Amino acid sequence: xxxxxxxxxxxxxxxxxxxxxxxxxxxxxxxxxxxxxxxxxxxxxxxxxxxxxxxxxxxxxxxxxxxxxxxxxxxxxxxxxxxxxxxxxxxxxxxxxxxxxxxxxxxxxxxxxxxxxxxxxxxxxxxxxxxxxxxxxxxxxxxxxxxxxxxxxxxxxxxxxxxxxxxxxxxxxxxxxxxxxxxxxxxxxxxxxxxxxxxxxxxxxxxxxxxxxxxxxxxxxxxxxxxxxxxxxxxxxxxxxxxxxxxxxxxxxxxxxxxxxxxxxxxxxxxxxxxxxxxxxxxxxxxxxxxxxxxxx
Numbered sequence: 001x002x003x004x005x006x007x008x009x010x011x012x013x014x015x016x017x018x019x020x021x022x023x024x025x026x027x028x029x030x031x032x033x034x035x036x037x038x039x040x041x042x043x044x045x046x047x048x049x050x051x052x053x054x055x056x057x058x059x060x061x062x063x064x065x066x067x068x069x070x071x072x073x074x075x076x077x078x079x080x081x082x083x084x085x086x087x088x089x090x091x092x093x094x095x096x097x098x099x100x101x102x103x104x105x106x107x108x109x110x111x112x113x114x115x116x117x118x119x120x121x122x123x124x125x126x127x128x129x130x131x132x133x134x135x136x137x138x139x140x141x142x143x144x145x146x147x148x149x150x151x152x153x154x155x156x157x158x159x160x161x162x163x164x165x166x167x168x169x170x171x172x173x174x175x176x177x178x179x180x181x182x183x184x185x186x187x188x189x190x191x192x193x194x195x196x197x198x199x200x201x202x203x204x205x206x207x208x209x210x211x212x213x214x215x216x217x218x219x220x221x222x223x224x225x226x227x228x229x230x231x232x233x234x235x236x237x238x239x240x241x242x243x244x245x246x247x248x249x250x251x252x253x254x255x256x257x258x259x260x261x262x263x264x265x266x267x268x269x270x271x272x273x274x275x276x277x278x279x280x281x282x283x284x285x286x287x288x289x290x291x292x293x294x295x296x297x
Contacts, residue, residue, distance in 0.1 A: 004238040004254070007245055014245055021140045023244060024237040028137050032225065032233045033066075035262070037134070041272045043226060044137070045071060046186065050129045057106065057121035059129060061114050064187075064218065066136040073109050073116065076128035085109045088119055096120045135183070138173065138220040146221045147195065147214035149174070152205055157197045159214050166192045171217040174208055179227040184208050187217055228265055232258065 001020060002009060015023070036043040048062055052075075061068050074082040086108040088096065093110040095101070096119035105127065106118035118129070147159030147166070157174065166172075170192050174185035184207045190197045197214055199205060213221055225233055239254040 001234060001238045001241055004234065005241050005245070005247075006250070007242070007247070015241070017142060020241060021142070023241050024233075025137075025140045027237040027240050028140070028223070028225075028233060031236050032229060033137055035232075035266070036225075036229070039266065039270055041269065044134045044224070045132055046135045046183070047130055047132045048186075049076070050131070052118070052122055052127040052129050054123055054125045055102075055121060057118040058112075058115050059118070061111075061116060062131065062133060064136045065131075065133040068111075068114055070111075070116070070131050070133045072130075072132040074130040074132075075105060075118075076130055077105065078124075078126040080128075082130060085118070087111075093117070093119060135186075135224075137224045138175075138215070138218050140223065141215065141219045141221055143213070143221040145216070145219070147197070149208060149210055149212045149214060151210060152208050155199045155201060155203065155205065157199065157205065157208060157214060159195055159197065161195055164216065166197075166216070168192060170197075172197060173215050173217055173220065174205075175213050175215055175220045175222045175224075176207070177211045177213060177222055181222045181224060181227075183224075184212060226269065228269060232262060232265060235261075 001024065007013070033044075044066075050059055052059075061070065073085040073087075075085060076082050085106065088108045088110045090110060090112075096108060101120045102123050103120045104122065104124040106120055106122045108119040110117050110119060116129075116131070141164075142162075144162030145164035147157075147161040147164070149157055149159050151158045168191065169189065171187060171189050172185070173183055173187060176182050176184050185199070185203060185205065188199055188203050190199050192198075215221060223230060223233060235254060235258050239251040239258075242248075242254060243251040
């Protein structure tokens with residue numbers, strides 16, 4: 001952004017690095033991430049599971065669930081087998097409420113504000129709610145605010161920490177440095193001492209390698225975008241930087257160069273699975289669904 005904007009640096013700079021990152025994050029949220037959403041190719045989609053308490057049917061949506069939107073809700077039974085929940089509109093949800101409207105396993109859900117309500121209220125124990133949703137892009141920070149991974153030994157991630165401050169029990173994310181970038185570990189509590197982050201026994205660390213970053217929860221020093229979108233993001237952020245600096249003519253020129261690239265990019269990224277074969281389903285096969293057994297996804 002500094003190089004492309006051709007703006008003064010050093011003591012003549014109008015914005016600090018932190019302020020430039022704030023400008024970039026605004027562009028990421030307002031301009032680039034919505035483009036990914038329109039492609040409908042599951043960019044940024046994650047899954048998260050919640051233990052269900054018997055006789056409790058209301059659960060808060062994950063705070064990083066962008067705009068409180070989910071793409072799928074499933075129930076996992078005590079064997080871990082999943083089955084989908086049907087969304088019920090607010091005008092019909094009352095039919096599944098009240099002490100008499102209870103079932104061992106819920107079969108539907110409704111959304112109310114920042115919560116999901118399971119219908120009917122489950123009476124069984126040992127169930128799990130699995131949600132799939134688009135993850136809100138994490139706040140951009142400098143690499144010095146994070147820990148550069150040097151090695152992983154058992155449940156300990158060793159990292160070289162810059163100027164960032166981690167307490168004794170930080171909640172962290174681990175982000176992948178190489179494309180396709182993304183979260184390797186999401187929102188996990190750790191204990192921290194002298195560059196060593198110790199995770200709980202159940203946390204999977206197998207994907208972490210030297211060069212990745214440990215970041216404070218909901219922050220990242222790696223732009224959370226597919227590789228081809230990085231230059232689009234840089235150009236749009238540069239144009240915004242130029243405009244806020246007062247160089248509106250330069251900003252118009254920068255944005256003009258984005259249009260052609262954006263059209264080609266949307267075409268190139270509109271199908272993430274190339275040459276996908278036609279799915280042939282037998283008339284009486286299990287994938288067809290139908291009477292006599294439960295469909296699973």
